[in-house]
Amino acid sequence: MRHSALVFASIALILMSGFVLGQLWYLESTGPRWISVASSANAEEDAEDFYRAVNAYIAGNGDGLRQHLHPDFVTHRSGSSWTGDAEDYRHQLDNIRALFPGVQIHAEVLTLNNSMVSVALGVQDAQERGLAGIEIDAIDVIGRLDFVRIERGLVIEHWSSAALAGQVSAYQEVSIDLPFPAGTLQTRVQQITIPSTVGSMLSHPGHLVVLVESGLVSVKAGKATSNPVVVWRGNRSGLAESQPLATDTFVSLRPTDAIYIPARTPFQLWESGNEAASLIALEFGPRFSPAPAP
Secondary structure (H helix, E strand, O other), X not given: OOOHHHHHHHHHHHHHHOHHHHHHHHHHHHOOOOOOOOEOOOHHHHHHHHHXXXXXXXXXXXXXXXXXXXXXXXXXXXXXXXXXXXXXXXXXXHXXXXXXXXOEEEEEEEEOOOOEEEEEEEEEOOOOXXXXXXXXXXXXXXXXXXXXXXXXXXXXXXXXXXOOOOOOHHHOOOEOOOOOOHHHXXXXXXXXXXXXXXXXXXXXXXXXXXXXXXXOEEEEEOOOOOOOOEEEEOOOOOEOEEEEOOOOOEEEEXXXXXXXEOOOOOEEEEEOOOOOOEEEEEEEOOOXXXXXXX
């Protein structure tokens, strides 16, 4: 278990990096307007009780979590306008439990004011699991930092920094054979957004596996620089049917479909349906930041 001094040092580094300030700016600019109400004088204790209840819920010990959630509880995903209610939050925890049986969350709480609390998160007893056959870190699903707002002893708002926030259950049974040794490369997981119209070609210095969570997505890949571009399509058997994608060919992807794009291969991604598309990117190498192809 980390010493509390290390937690304060970590939070100080996060503050210095501007992440927390960026999060608070986002909450202020796009989140629901806060109403001045009687705050909790014991916000840290209330938050600690909340995370104990979260751990009990993940462990399958009933639903005592309900008594720690305000009737108007809202959960948010970092960097997104998405919001959910208590049922959505419990569903996220259900997915975390399914993906990482036995996992427990280690929470270090620091009050920002008498109602707003930041929480540095870690994981304990997390078995190594994967997404579409690729190992991922439980902390990417749970998040390294939460914010919770307490009202009259109950959690009324929750913000997660998790890249996936638990919504990965659709890919648990999909098995794919990657054309490179994934275990030898560093893996990162994040959600990405894409334009609704065709844009310029992009490229990424590392390998990418992009999974469609919702919506319809069109892809066009240029000439592969090493391995071929490969498309996987999920089916009811839980196994993925793979096929190479020819150069300069368009393909449409649906939820549970995926595409492997080798490093430095130029490609385009855009929405091709009426619903906003949500994608999960597994990166093997530097963090994915879309940039024009050379």
